[in-house]
Amino acid sequence: MPTRAEPFGSPSHALRLATVVALIGVAGGLSGLGLAALLHAIQHLAYGYDPETLFNGESFLDGVKAASAARRVGVLTVCGLLAGIGWWAVFRWCKPLVSISRAVNGPEPRMPVVATVCHALLQIVTVALGSPLGREVAPREVAAMLAARLCSYARLPADETKILVACDAGAGLAAVYNVPLAGALYVLEGLLLSFSWRALVPAILTSVVAALIARIGLGNLPQYNVPHYAATPSLVVWSAIAGPLFGLAAVLFTRLTSSARAQAPHGVALPVLCLLNFVFIGLLATQFPILLGNGKGPAQVGFDGSIGLQLAAILLVLRILITWTSLRAGAAGGLLTPGLCNGALLGIVLGGVWSMLWPGTPVGAFAMIGATAFLAASMRVPLTALALILEFTQPSQEFLIPMLIAVAGSVLAAECARRVLPAPETVVGPMPGTAQK
Structure with missing residues (x-):
């Protein structure tokens, strides 16, 4: 926490804040890139399609269609075992999970490291194997957990910490889907419910940095190939x-x-x-x-x-x-x-x-x-x-x-x-x- 000798808004506090904003943008980008790479690698291994198309080329749908019916059932059986045993173990032995919403709006912004990482990895692995649920929560949770830790090390006050935790959650979304604008808007509209400058500036910066880092491995391509339709x-x-x-x-x-x-x-x-x-x-x-x-x-x-x-x-x-x-x-x-x-x-x-x-x-x-x-x-x-x-x-x-x-x-x-x-x-x-x- 800033001391009286180092009040809020002082040059040293501003420097720490700017440094943390940059670091959490990097953290969001790396979490999105790393988890996306893991997801693609598991998909290729599970369904046996060309590993050279890890980030582009053959789609997951193409790989699933090429796999035999028996292989699909086998992979989903493994998915069920991993999901059931994995989440049972998380609930049984890890600290209670803290959602991003609770971290941002509750009294304590920190999220448990082991429980959050295990929870995120299980989501990525099961979605890669064929779970019908989304993969976007995992990088947001990991990024938000890292942001809370960085803010704690930098001794930032609780109100700034909560803003930056929300910003890194949006950065994780921006990285995994290459959507910097949507990532920033999600922070402001979905988590903080505020468009103030204190929220707007770090939300934009962290989402842009995260998306740029993720593009190094994932490329700069839209998620869907769609014709330009007319507004008839x-x-x-x-x-x-x-x-x-x-x-x-x-x-x-x-x-x-x-x-x-x-x-x-x-x-x-x-x-x-x-x-x-x-x-x-x-x-x-x-x-x-x-x-x-x-x-x-x-x-x-x-x-x-x-x-x-x-x-x-x-x-x-x-x-x-x-x-x-x-x-x-x-x-x-x-x-x-x-x-x-x-x-x-x-x-x-x-x-x-x-x-x-x-x-x-x-x-x-x-x-x-x-x-x-x-x-x-x-x-x-x-x-x-x-x-x-x-x-x-x-x-x-x-x-x-x-x-x-x-x-x-x-x-x-x-x-x-x-x-x-x-x-x-x-x-x-x-x-x-x-x-x-």
Whole structure:
């Protein structure tokens, strides 16, 4: 803590603060890069596709499709064993986990090192093996834990420490997905609920530094290859009509996942349920290999328009089912990409029906609008959701018009629904680390 001889805002304090900001940006970038490299390496090893395409070339979906049905079931069985035994051991022997939201908003910003690292590694390993949950929470947790330690060593006050912990969580997100703008906005809109200069400047700096470092190994490519769709009159009208539907669907999805998390076991039932759950997912993957992973595969084929309405509807139901069963069994992970995937698939379903009345709009355009609107309402961070899709897909500027219309309708409907529908007894955040609003 700064002393009276070294007051807040003094040159030495400012120097320490600037140094810590730079270091936590580096920490966020290295955590994102390291965990992404581990994820890709495990995917290539588990499904046996070319190790020379570790960071580019052959996708996870290509590798899964090339693997035999027996190999998919075997890999998911291993995933269930690792998930069940791993998380049971974490709950049994490690210190209690501290979420990013609790670290930022609670009295103590520090997160336990061993428990946090084990929790993050288990998320990365299980997602790499085929878990339907997201991988974005792991680098955010590790980065936030490192930020708290660095702030403690630098003797920064508690209020600055909490800001920088949130900033490094956003930096981890920026690094793993190459989304510096979304990473900074997530800090301000999702964690700190503030756009003050004290939060804005370090949020931007740490996310930019982290993304630049991660690009050294991961490259500077968008997460999804998407054509530049036009903002047709049909799409604009559909966005206004469908936006509220995405908001209602997002509320139901977050209530479903919150309930699953609240009821997840922490005792001896956890290994058994995890094993059963992932074997079940492996059996489904013998017929639908695209189900495996965090949802990037279905989102990609949705965005590029290479999937039909019927398959999209089937995948939507199955993705929601296995996301629920995985959380209910005790597995952990994010809901960013799963939510984006659900929104894209729902967009194809609703857009396919709309095209029967007003044809002419590519199905991929509906998927992109749906993903944005669903993500904005489920995460309750509309600016972050817009930035994510912009950085993920790099659409044309005119495409912002239907995106903004759909997001506005979705967020408004979701907030109204949350006030009308009874809340579950135990509320767990729709995205781990996101502050409740």
